[in-house]
Amino acid sequence: FLINSMVTPTYEGPHHHTFLAPSSLKDLPHLTSFDPAFPREVEWAILDYLRWRLANPTEGRILYLRTAPFLILKQSELYRRLKEQRTYAGKTDEEINTMIRPLSLAGGYRIVNYRDDPDYRPGASTATIIATGKVLDPALEARDKLRAQGVFTTVVYVTSPTRLFRQHREVKDRRRQGEHVTSYLEELIPASERANPTVAMTDAAESVLNWIGGDLGMVIDTHGILDFSPSDDRLNFLKRNRLDADAIVKAFRAVRNQRGGSIEAFSSRGAGWTRNLSAVGTLLAGVAGIL
16 A cells, blocks of 8 residues: 655645645545544554455555654544534543444544534534545634634544545446435535535645535535645645635635625525425426426
8 A cells, every 4th residue: 555645744845745646546446545634543544455455365456545744633632522422422432433433434524513412503603614634633723713603613524535435426326227325425414514604625636525516516615735835834834725724714704705694694595595496306307297
């Protein structure tokens, strides 16, 4: 397997970025990329690959593991964030590992999730941040700043863009055959939340994540690496590429304002579009029946 250092955590910058562009990995057969933020997830990805390799010694497959030269987030931060959710409250760290491991290997999970919060109503003062591993820390910082402003911000942490993409593509193929199935991506971002102002962030080309908006019918403001840059510290890299927490909060406000100036106005407009599209779908189905 291949191990590559990320862009933003290094002092050398994107001009020494891997020749295997992360944006192209989802299209390379037999290659799975992982972008973990937490130490245990590195272990899980490697063990998952080795287990498959031992079971299939004659088949070709590559694990592309994007790592960092230093710790991005402590493992304890994962447990702290998850224990704020009702699903994980009262669980031990090892119990959480058992629950999270298959989700991490499937492509990601909601590290901040308000579905069980009695005050949470999709569309009313809500937002969504989608982030890959090495920019998860500014994503969580942006979430904290938005929460202080009264905004419920779900954070969808993408551990493997390739696995999310391929499983979603397989589900679409099965639907064409008449099956009624739901992809894991659609579970991570349910229809009730797709009108939320949404910002996606990755320390790679924007195309690593911006396919999600098209596939789910969402408008997503995606932030990624913009250009080559000089050697510098990580915070300056993040700021230069609009990947720092303040830039994400600013992007959220811009998306919100474009949708009508307030979260409530935006959600109302989104609900209206949903009703209109539903009516159009009913009309077309009727016409098809007549023809």
